[in-house]
Amino acid sequence: MxxxxxxxxxxxxxxxxxxxxxxxxxxxxxxxxxxSFVRSKLTIAAAVVTxxxxxxxxxxxxxxxxxxxxxxxxxxxxxxLPPIWADLGTAPYLLGTDEQGRDLFSAIAYGLRxxxxxxxxxxLLAAGIGITLGLLAGYxxxxxxxxxxxxxxxxxTFPAILIALLVDGVAKSVLxxxxxxxxxxxxxxxxxxxxxxxxxxxxxxxxxxxxxNKDYIAAAKLIGLPAxxxxxxxxxxxxxxxxxxxxxxxxxxxxITEATLSFLGSGMPxxxxxxxxLIRIGNNYLFSGEWWIVAFPGIALAxxxxxxxxxxDWLRDALNPKLR
Amino acid sequence: MTHRTxxxxxxxxxxxxxxxxxxxxxxLRYANQGDLKSLDPYTLNETTANAHLGxxxxxxxxxxxDLAIEPGLAESWEIxxxxxxxxxxxxxxxxxxxxxxxxxxxxxxxxxxVRASGSNFQTRVPADATFVKIDDHxxxxxxxxxxxxxxxxxxxWYIMDQEWAQEFGAEMPTPASAETPSHAALNANGTGPFSIxxxxxxxxxVFTANxxxxxxxxxxxxxxxxxxxxxxxxxxxxxxxxxxxxxxPVPVQDIERVRASDRADVLTxxxxxxxxxxxxxxxxxxxxxxxxxxxxxxxxxxxxxxMRAIDADLIRDRVMRGLSTPSALMIAPxxxxxxxxxxxxxxxxxxxxxxxxEAGYPDGFEVGMDCPNDRYVNDEAICQGVVSMLARVGVxxxxxxxxxAQYFAKVLKSGGYDTSFYLLGWTPGTFDSxxxxxxxxxxxxxxxxxGETNLGGYCNEAVDELIEQILVESDEEKxxxxxxxxxxxxxxxxxYVPLHQQALAWGVAxxxxxxxxxxxxxxxxxxxxxx
Numbered sequence: 001m002x003x004x005x006x007x008x009x010x011x012x013x014x015x016x017x018x019x020x021x022x023x024x025x026x027x028x029x030x031x032x033x034x035x036s037f038v039r040s041k042l043t044i045a046a047a048v049v050t051x052x053x054x055x056x057x058x059x060x061x062x063x064x065x066x067x068x069x070x071x072x073x074x075x076x077x078x079x080x081l082p083p084i085w086a087d088l089g090t091a092p093y094l095l096g097t098d099e100q101g102r103d104l105f106s107a108i109a110y111g112l113r114x115x116x117x118x119x120x121x122x123x124l125l126a127a128g129i130g131i132t133l134g135l136l137a138g139y140x141x142x143x144x145x146x147x148x149x150x151x152x153x154x155x156x157t158f159p160a161i162l163i164a165l166l167v168d169g170v171a172k173s174v175l176x177x178x179x180x181x182x183x184x185x186x187x188x189x190x191x192x193x194x195x196x197x198x199x200x201x202x203x204x205x206x207x208x209x210x211x212x213n214k215d216y217i218a219a220a221k222l223i224g225l226p227a228x229x230x231x232x233x234x235x236x237x238x239x240x241x242x243x244x245x246x247x248x249x250x251x252x253x254x255x256i257t258e259a260t261l262s263f264l265g266s267g268m269p270x271x272x273x274x275x276x277x278l279i280r281i282g283n284n285y286l287f288s289g290e291w292w293i294v295a296f297p298g299i300a301l302a303x304x305x306x307x308x309x310x311x312x313d314w315l316r317d318a319l320n321p322k323l324r
Numbered sequence: 325m326t327h328r329t330x331x332x333x334x335x336x337x338x339x340x341x342x343x344x345x346x347x348x349x350x351x352l353r354y355a356n357q358g359d360l361k362s363l364d365p366y367t368l369n370e371t372t373a374n375a376h377l378g379x380x381x382x383x384x385x386x387x388x389x390d391l392a393i394e395p396g397l398a399e400s401w402e403i404x405x406x407x408x409x410x411x412x413x414x415x416x417x418x419x420x421x422x423x424x425x426x427x428x429x430x431x432x433x434x435x436x437x438v439r440a441s442g443s444n445f446q447t448r449v450p451a452d453a454t455f456v457k458i459d460d461h462x463x464x465x466x467x468x469x470x471x472x473x474x475x476x477x478x479x480x481w482y483i484m485d486q487e488w489a490q491e492f493g494a495e496m497p498t499p500a501s502a503e504t505p506s507h508a509a510l511n512a513n514g515t516g517p518f519s520i521x522x523x524x525x526x527x528x529x530v531f532t533a534n535x536x537x538x539x540x541x542x543x544x545x546x547x548x549x550x551x552x553x554x555x556x557x558x559x560x561x562x563x564x565x566x567x568x569x570x571x572x573p574v575p576v577q578d579i580e581r582v583r584a585s586d587r588a589d590v591l592t593x594x595x596x597x598x599x600x601x602x603x604x605x606x607x608x609x610x611x612x613x614x615x616x617x618x619x620x621x622x623x624x625x626x627x628x629x630x631m632r633a634i635d636a637d638l639i640r641d642r643v644m645r646g647l648s649t650p651s652a653l654m655i656a657p658x659x660x661x662x663x664x665x666x667x668x669x670x671x672x673x674x675x676x677x678x679x680x681x682e683a684g685y686p687d688g689f690e691v692g693m694d695c696p697n698d699r700y701v702n703d704e705a706i707c708q709g710v711v712s713m714l715a716r717v718g719v720x721x722x723x724x725x726x727x728x729a730q731y732f733a734k735v736l737k738s739g740g741y742d743t744s745f746y747l748l749g750w751t752p753g754t755f756d757s758x759x760x761x762x763x764x765x766x767x768x769x770x771x772x773x774x775g776e777t778n779l780g781g782y783c784n785e786a787v788d789e790l791i792e793q794i795l796v797e798s799d800e801e802k803x804x805x806x807x808x809x810x811x812x813x814x815x816x817x818x819x820y821v822p823l824h825q826q827a828l829a830w831g832v833a834x835x836x837x838x839x840x841x842x843x844x845x846x847x848x849x850x851x852x853x854x855x
Contacts (some may be wrong), residue, residue: 071708072715076642099643100708180722245546270708271723284556287564288577 046310064093066105114274119254125193130200138208163195207239248312359552362509365482366443366497375845381482381514409468433486442499477753500740570832601821606781612692627818629679648824688718
């Protein structure tokens, strides 16, 4: 039997040619972005903290000694225990317990899950709305541009938290009465999404205005591609850099907004607390010596937001050719 | 005396005079955890609202510092026709704050208005009582059946000005569930020691001393500024920083902190209010539950299971930090002589699970719970504790804790008793068991004098009959015996789950003197500041 040698040789040669090129992973690791990441110790620390919080949130069910959302696992008898290193500290309540006997470490882990989920989904929604409107405004121009940008201008005159409170209030009065936790989550995501889209829209519109006059767009138009395809396949990928930076910084803002809403009492209920709700609960014990109830959720929130912000700053610098 | 010392003496005399003047221009700043929503005196029968409005409005009777009934707008009264006719002699020369004179017509008008639909005080005045104007300052109340305690709750049945109400279209009471407030809900026109000059719900209410008040004021205030501060820590901080002079309540966790400060102190005492849980045992299917086609709370075993699943001692130790007294009855022990003959069923989660299984719910069920979060001491924390205790016997409770304005609008009669399971507190307006039985345990029906705040619709005709007898029985021994019989029925049927009597805790800045009444009405017309 004879093998079809020539064909085989060709394949080997092609393979070899591919092997000689650096792999995608290698190319990614070799990029400027990674280089600037490795150079900055602060950024590495921020990334470590962010990843740690993400893991804590994802594996909350595994690492927590208690499910703080299940009232059957709370025991008033274990309420107001101080952190484990203090005099009356009791295992397994690492960071102490609150008024209801809720383990604070578990509550923070589960609360992070809610805060981050609301943050991510809120940012996704905001980016979705903002990018779509920005693309349309920038590419189509004219009346669409005017309307979208004026609406954006008007919304920019309000602080985002006010818009979020407004959305939250309207949703609650429309839906009425007793909302279950799932609905409240959706309302929070909506409130955050609807209050943060403006930045995306404005940034994307600006980038689109620049890109749409370039030759490759003209070429795409010439070969008869329809406008939606040009927008999605050709313009969008070239304006994603700034969007990524905004999204990162916005994630921190969204987490803060969720915490603020919950702190003000219009977010997650006390039976299913997010970080903001935990801080609100703890706030009542500021004077009575039970400092840990407010301190640990507060520290967790501050660390998370700071870390994400640092990552966002680094990403902005790394993606900005002018700053190199 | 040298020239210099006399100058000094003069100067200090001038200074003293100035401080005296300063003390007279006194503003008392008061913060409560809850808001004053409606100024309509018939909207909400709630201690805090009654106390606020008691500065502006007055009833035919008043209650003194020791809770004894005293003449108010009625100078005197006598009982005629074996208790079927009461004659009230009204005070002359009294004017409302808008200048209108107070006459018998105002009493007749108020009697109609307080019994009209939307009022939360309908049982204050018997539905079958007829008010007859004898002359401008004499009113007869004609009753179908004798009622020896007719005026026992009239200290909080405030008399309104007929002309004023008609002028502004406020003839009908504002229900607690009203979306658009009427004129009477935003303005007040009473005969009392203070008038309301600014009312911004949720922000502040300013009470200004009424110079034309008919009585001699005991206070030395010019105005009272009331601010709602819902957050416990913020309220305490406001007191400790001198931003406010009086707060109610001092959160139990901060009592020691306030006592230790050199600017303020805490006035404490037992309160006559009973905090309890109630069930909807009237509807055939619960509004907020996963049980379909039947109402588990109609089954006495389920109600007993709830009683036994809740550890009131643990709530006292942990949530209330020792400042509550677990209660077997729906009335404070101070108010009923035979209280000690009743014992709270022991905490027994095992038995609770068995009872639920016997009733056909071996895996428990799901139910929604309504709870205020700015009304009673640690109300929401108590509800959460109850949720977790019930979870351990298999009952899933979905807690809906909200500010009292929304809470009361939902659960009370004006909101259609829209609740399945709730936490409420009750101080009998008469400081007597009749009120507890009548308002919380009497069968409710349209036009019925009973059961106005019987949110769960508990009903037992034997209890109703006893309530009738208790009302007219004048022999104290026999009366107490009847009350005991009634309580034996209601506790045996687990009509409610009484939790505890909370403790009073008012924060008072140094230099302010208050009178603390055991019904927790913060009445600042007895307050003195700076002397």
